Amino acid sequence: MWCYEKRLQYPVKIAKTCPQTAKLIITQYGGPDGELSASMRYLAQRYSMPVKAVGGLLTDIGTEELGHMEIICAMVYQLTKNLSEEEIVNAGFAPYYVDHTTALWPQAAAGVPFTSLEFQSKGDALTDLHENLAAEQKARTVYENLLRVIHEPDVREPLKFLRAREVVHFQRFGEALEMTKEKLDEKNFYYFNAEFDKQFLKK
Numbered sequence: 001m002w003c004y005e006k007r008l009q010y011p012v013k014i015a016k017t018c019p020q021t022a023k024l025i026i027t028q029y030g031g032p033d034g035e036l037s038a039s040m041r042y043l044a045q046r047y048s049m050p051v052k053a054v055g056g057l058l059t060d061i062g063t064e065e066l067g068h069m070e071i072i073c074a075m076v077y078q079l080t081k082n083l084s085e086e087e088i089v090n091a092g093f094a095p096y097y098v099d100h101t102t103a104l105w106p107q108a109a110a111g112v113p114f115t116s117l118e119f120q121s122k123g124d125a126l127t128d129l130h131e132n133l134a135a136e137q138k139a140r141t142v143y144e145n146l147l148r149v150i151h152e153p154d155v156r157e158p159l160k161f162l163r164a165r166e167v168v169h170f171q172r173f174g175e176a177l178e179m180t181k182e183k184l185d186e187k188n189f190y191y192f193n194a195e196f197d198k199q200f201l202k203k
């Protein structure tokens with residue numbers, strides 16, 4: 001279970017609305033490398049992770065990603081608050097507005113809706129951990145792309161924080177991969193793979 005703490009992991013105080021920026025940042029809510037995808041990926045994978053400590057790490061990072069999703073949603077919300085109809089039309093925000101008003105709905109920057117196909121939960125520890133390492137790098141790239149095109153300091157600061165967390169997560173998953181390889185080797189995992197060859201490939 002979770003306990004909710006009523007504060008953001010990093011504060012969001014955006015003074016000026018900017019629907020153009022909201023349209024870009026929303027990709028880290030519902031885009032392929034966004035925080036919704038990250039949290040669902042880790043919180044799904046943890047059940048089938050054979051090494052207990054790595055399952056615990058997935059719960060920790062998955063939980064933190066939920067907190068990151070909350071930061072992104074707060075940013076999108078503040079960037080689209082109290083818009084006039086004229087601002088909505090001039091900013092090219094009307095297609096989103098007619099479907100969702102200014103409510104939060106997970107989609108990528110290009111308008112593609114969120115889908116669970118954006119992440120994988122494979123039940124193979126090595127496969128899942130490699131997916132996670134790649135996911136953290138992809139998320140870092142998206143934050144760097146956002147930081148290249150967004151210049152408002154009160155929007156950039158939370159983005160910088162979120163980018164730094166992706167780097168930490170990548171490092172943690174790197175350690176988890178090494179730990180998993182060692183533990184699986186202890187259990188004769190490579191012998192198991194040889195058994196797989198014998199059973200399914202050399203018939």
Ligand SMILES: [Fe+2]
Pocket residue numbers: 038065136139165166169
């Ligand atoms: Fe992350």
